[in-house]
Amino acid sequence: MAMKKLLATGLIATASLCFSNTAMSADYVIDTKGAHASIQFRVKHLGYSWLVGRFNKFEGQFSYDADAPEKTTIEVKIDPASIDSNHAERDKHLRGDDFLDVRKYRASKFVGTGLEVMSDGKMVLTGDFTLHGHTNPIQLQVSEIGEGQDPWGGYRHGFTAFTVINTSDYGFKSILSPVSRQIELFLNIEGVRQ
């Protein structure tokens, strides 16, 4: 009897928690399964061109409320071993200890701590980015792309984000010349409302 009561209380508590959440803001899971999301990077090659690559494996979720953007939370976990620049030997090198050292640093993640809407309407997302065992605060420029019902009974909301990081902040060896030590990151995320 006591067990049943406990279970019932728990259920009500859980239900009300869900309810209050949806009332305040919407929780989204980033649609990595459907690959409607990507994390791309680009680095200057010799200073003459851009080398573009991406991380194939990542997952995450975010919570967003247009009325209270400052309450935005986001967490994206990235598998650094999934780096893909479309070149087997280069990717092997990037996974190795000259760069990402993925055997030692298995996980990379971004945890958003706040979204600020600027006077010009642009948004800046602040958060902590962990890569290669180093965590640094970063800021991303965020643009909202769109939101609405999808044709399959769900609701989707998409954003794009951009930031630049320095390899020296993340403890990478300086084996590349200074022109190749800045990495630009582009995130395209489409969240499916839960």
Place this chain on the structure above:
Amino acid sequence: MLRNSPTRYGLISVFFHWSMALLLVGLFAMGLWMVELNYYDNWYHQAPGLHKSLGLLVIFMWFVRLLWRLFDRLPEPEANSPAWQQRIAKAMHQLFYVLIFLLVFAGYMISTGEDAGIEFFGMFEVPAIFSAFEEQADVAGWIHWALSWLLMICVLLHTSAALQHHFILRDRTLLKMLGRKG
């Protein structure tokens, strides 16, 4: 002259033996050297390109040599060497064929890990067949490295045995592979 006789290896076998010996030891040294090259070194792209072309040459020669070995006869072993030594020597010769094949195959698996083929001296490209998993190049790279060391250990043992036959036992084992008649 071209074919083996009971007392010596023929020119074709001699050619395959020494040219592949040179290639394999050279490729080993080249491999150790090229992976340490700085990105901005002149050889950074050329050395692996040459390494891959020469590696392909090895496997083409391996194939022709194996066919030739099946058609040709083998010289008789030295009468003074005990049967167990002859068995070990024969096993080592067979192991060389297996190791060389696996070594080249592992190297092939590194470069073709993401569907790109391997060029043979700019003449043609050997296409990628297996792009099996994400970290294929890393795993294949480790196997390639381990097999190359194993092969060099075998080369050292094989060479020591040949030198022992030549200088200590003073028989014709090494002379046979130099194509000298009895």
